[in-house]
Amino acid sequence: MASVAFTINGQAVTLAAEPNASLLWAVREQIGLTGTKFGCGSGLCGACTLHVNGEAVRSCQTSLQSVAGKRVTTIEGLSANGDHPLQKAWIAEQTPQCGYCQSGQIMKAAELLAKTPKPTREQIVQHMDGNLCRCGAYPRIASAIERASKEG
Amino acid sequence: MTASDVTRSGLSRRAVLAGSAGLSFAFALGFDPGAGALAAGPGGRINAYVRIATDGTITIINPAAEMGQGVNTAIPLIIAEELDADWSKVKVETAPVDPVYNHPVLRTQMVVASISVRGYWMPCRMAGAQARRVLMEAAAGRWGVPLAEVSTEPSAVLHKASNRRMTYGEIAAFAQVPEKMPELKPEELKPVAQFRLLGKDVTRVDVAAKSTGRETYAIDVRVPGMLYGTLARRPVRDSGPVSFNRDEIRQMPGIVEVVALDHGVGVIGETVEAVFAARQKLKIQWKDAPGFKMNSETARAEYLAKVRDPAAKGVVGRNTGDAMGAIASAARVHTSEFTTDYVYHAQMEPHACVASVTPDGLELWAGTQWPTRTVEDAAKAAGVPAAKVKFHHLTMGGGYGRNAFVEYAVDATLLSKAVGKPVKMIQSREDDMANGRFRPMTAQRIVVALDGQGKVSGWRHRIAADTIVPYLYGQERMDAQKGVDHIVVYGADMPHYEVPNHVAEHIYEERGVRTAAWRGIGAGHNNFAIEVVLDELARMAGEDPVAYRLAILKDPRAKAVVQKASQMADFSRKRDGRALGVAFSKLGAPPIGFALIATVAEVSVDRASGKIGVHNLWMAADVGLPLQPSNIVAQLEGAAVYSLGAALKERVTIKNGLVEQSNFHDYEIMRMSEIPAMHTELIRSGDIPLPVGELSMGATLPAIANAVFALTGKTLRHAPFTPERVKQALA
Known part of the structure; x- marks a missing residue:
């Protein structure tokens, strides 16, 4: 199994990545940042929106492997104290x-x-x-x- | 605490009855006589709703489930108001499942019909006032002064004569919970004019967590050793899996188990991706059932034929006077027909639940509109007594009626039981929709009798529709209410109008479709028909729609909302390329009281595409006493957006029993760009908060239909008013 290294909310992480692993479920279930939500699984509702290198993306449509070396920011990392x-x-x-x-x-x-x-x-x-x-x-x-x- | 403990409370039930304007609340407040000092343990409990800790922290237990309606703030605020609590020191906890927290009207812990605040209003005022009295008595006792000489300010008792002050936290350190709670009369409650929290737009307690990703929903729960599960549920009632490709699925990567259930096939695995992938590969042969014959497009015509057929018998749902006699002797009769399609809740959180069945019992994490039933049904599925269920009640990512059906908790429990491990069950959006429970499809026919002066003398409203009550509450309840499906016929009565003879009948359509209450319940379809017919009658009378309604409405509060909305919209002013329509609606029931609304819609129609644009909505709502005005506006506007979907686009179609839509690309809900400017004003009437959460559902759709008529001269009779249907109507 391949592993993928990236940063999430400023912290470096390395995760084992199944070929079908999505960024959404990696963030929610492996890393445990559950502020990013599952709504439709098809990029139709936007509930799973987070940032990859500052761009808003639908994490349910983003493979975990594709964020190797990139900066992922979730709602939990948008501001230090929830004061964005x-x-x-x-x-x-x-x-x-x-x-x-x-x-x-x-x-x-x-x-x-x-x-x-x-x-x-x-x-x-x-x-x-x-x-x-x-x-x-x-x-x-x-x-x-x-x-x-x-x-x- | 047990139910028998709570009845020992000293609160006079008669006092509650007297104070609630004739409502028969079978309710007693509870306290735990064994709790000792208020500060015993993490915070002494004064009654079932209030604990006060020595540091002054006040924990208020909210008996009702939060799903976006704001009840997690509104109900604790009622208690805090009477307790004279410093709101900044209040923490809110969601109640466990316990009969002491039963809704006073529903007699179970359930959040439906927009009556949570209304139902808990007096009991929670009493609970807060009793707690305050206990604190005052304790302080007065400590100071050796008469109770009559002490008063309170936020979170402190005062003795002004000696300039002494003791905080609630200080009192909690020594005070004892009395054996018998002090008896308070309703007139000893705080006068509404002295409220400092209610009516003042206190910040919602959940908004900060919901703005920072910290709010926990059932889908967010993670427990050690947890597996993931999903479920392919039978598409129609009374079916079940006959066979499926178990071996193929079992061998897929990350799959732990494939489970045959009576009502579907469960897949359990190590990751969400694995179980969703396996779910897509599942091939199930379903047992034949009547529901597989259902085709909504042909059935709609059959529903319509039923309401036209004098031989088709309906169950009388609402009856006043003799409508049939009035029609038989009418000088003139007006007949009008309508249809509405199935609609889906589309709550943003697809069904999800975490269950852990162990030899000791069941631990369950769920968001639900019916906690009592959730625990009962999940306990049954686990094969344990309800007392062995440890239930974590979480906030819901939308409810709208869907989460009063608690089958997802049963599913999660069955999956956990099958593997002996905790399982997080998640439905894909596709399954959530395929296994949706829909607002019934309806065909409706209204026959109005007019006398020689053109006045309405009788009104017959026939509704052919699927039923809901037998599936939500059971056939016994349906039988007990003489076959009246109160959810389907809701809103068909016309108590605010001068309609001396009225009957509403429900012709059952039992075709195996899964149904549920949907925000606004029957008013969403029935009031569409009623209010469009009122515009037709206005035209027959040669009157403008507002003037006609003001003449035929007999209730002064109803007249006031129509007048107000019409003023807000400047109703008589003509617009270029746009037109206005008005509708009146209500929410409530006679013992509870009705909240009232009038809505004016401003529309345009693109004749080439058939697309309706809704540009403005003006809403005037009489909500009794507005407790959280800003949140009430949010609820009215949010429900208006919800009903705009049912007006303009949302429809579920069923072919051979299967739902044809699968996700938000073919079941579109309203987007930001489609939202009209909304102008909402609240009218206060009286000192009781009336139902709010679904109030605007009944008026939006007919206001739009009436506006389209004003613009085009054509009546839209089939909701939703899709571009195709609008083009047909204009052709």
Whole structure:
């Protein structure tokens, strides 16, 4: 079995990787960082969104082997104390309901703000449109992103 | 604690009855007489809901399950308000399964029908007030002053005359729990005007954890030695596996066991990937069952034929006066028909549960809307008494009615039992959908009798639909309520309208389809029909939809929400290329009270594609006493988004018993780009919090249909209003 070395939230890890191993299940079940969620397994909902080298990816569609030598960041590593501007805005806007999709939403939004610190509402909607929220918390997801972009 | 212990509590049941506006809550508050000092152990227990530790930490036990609706904050907040607790010192724990935490109306631990806050309202106020009284009595005793001279401020008792103050934590260090809890009268509860937590938008207790990935759902649980499992469940009722390729699956890499169950085939392995891969390779021959004959597209026409057929007998679900007589003697009769498709819950957390069956019993980690049933059913599956179940009750990644069915806990238990190891059972999204439980498909026919003056004199609403109650609660319950499936017929009654003679009938369609309550229950389909017919009647009367409703609504609160929503939307103002539609809806039941809503939708229609755009939704909601206003707005808007899906796109179709959709590419739910601007205002009426979580489900869909008529002159009668159907209607 091949092994794969990469960093996760700044820490080096080496995992044994079956050929069919996905990054999602490696992060959740092997490493134990369960903030990244399983929603559809087909890249259709965005609940499993995390960052690979700063890019938001669907971890259910990312093979473990493909992240060799790369930097993986999950919701747990987005900030040291849960105080990323988006996380503060998420709390201020009281965004989550069931909360299950929210890690993916925040990781997707963090990619947007990294590239476009002051997005328009249209840019927010366009960027976030692939991340589903069954509770329908979209208005507060959008307003939290706007708040984070203002308050930094 | 046992049920007999809790009945020793001194709380007068009559007091609860008197204080709850006629509700018959069979409820007694509990305390543990053996607990001794309040601070005994990790925190002394004053009653079933409150523990106070010597460091001042107040632990409040929330009896209801959190699934996004905010109950983990709202109910503890009620207790904290009456306890006069410093909210920053409050920790919330989810209750174990124990009859003391039963919902006062449902008489089991269950979260359905948006009545958690409403149901626990008075018992939790009493629990908080009793706990406060115990603390006051202890402090007064220690100071040697009369009880009447002490008061409280957040988490402290005061004796103002001598300028003395003792914190709740200090009191907990010496106070004894009395043998008999103090008896309080409802009028001794805190006046609503003095509330400092309720009505003030205290931050939800779960939001920080849900914004940082720290919230734990059942799917997140990991225990030592755990294996992974998944399940191919029979697609229809009364089927089961006849044979399957066990040997081939057993040899796949990482597979530990393949288990035949009565209702499906389980696969257990070392990784999630291994069991999902094996699941995909499973080839199962299913035992034939009636459900395999089900084809929803042809069945819908058959449902419709039933509601038209005078010989098709329905069960009378709601009845006032003599609707048939009114129709027979009507000056004019108006008839209108509607159909709605099956819809799927699509909770974002696919079913997952961790179970560990050992010789000593069962340890179970699950999120569930029905904890009592979860423990009972899982205990049965494990073959152990319920007392041997150690249950970890976790928050749910969405519920919406789906997680009142607890079969996933049974499945996880059976898989663990088969291998003698802990198993995390996860359903793939495809299986979660294939084995979904859907809101019934309906065909509906409304016949309205009008008298010589054009006034409504009678109303007959026939609903052909699958049933739910026998599968959720059992046939006994269905029989006990005389065959009335209250989930399906919900919302068909019209108590707020001037409709003197009314009947709603349910014609059963038993075709083997797995059904469930779905957010909004019957109102989601029945109120669609009712409110579209009201617009038709308005046009027949030559009146505008708002004016007509204000004339025919007899309830002042109902008139007020319609007026308010119409003002918010500036209803009479014409829009270029867009139009407005209005609908009224309700949530509740007579003993509990009704929350009311009026929704105005602003739509456009792209005639070439048939696509409806919903641009604005204005909602005016009378929710009684709003406890958490910001969260109520979130619930109303979230449920509006949920119902927009049922209005515009969501539909499950069934062919030869099999669900044709498999994931979010062919069962699309609403996206951010499709969400209208939502404008929501709350109306306070009275001092009792009314049901909220599903309130906006009934009004969204008919408001859209009525708006489309206002724009195009065509009525949409078949939900969802897919582009294809809109084009057909416009053709």
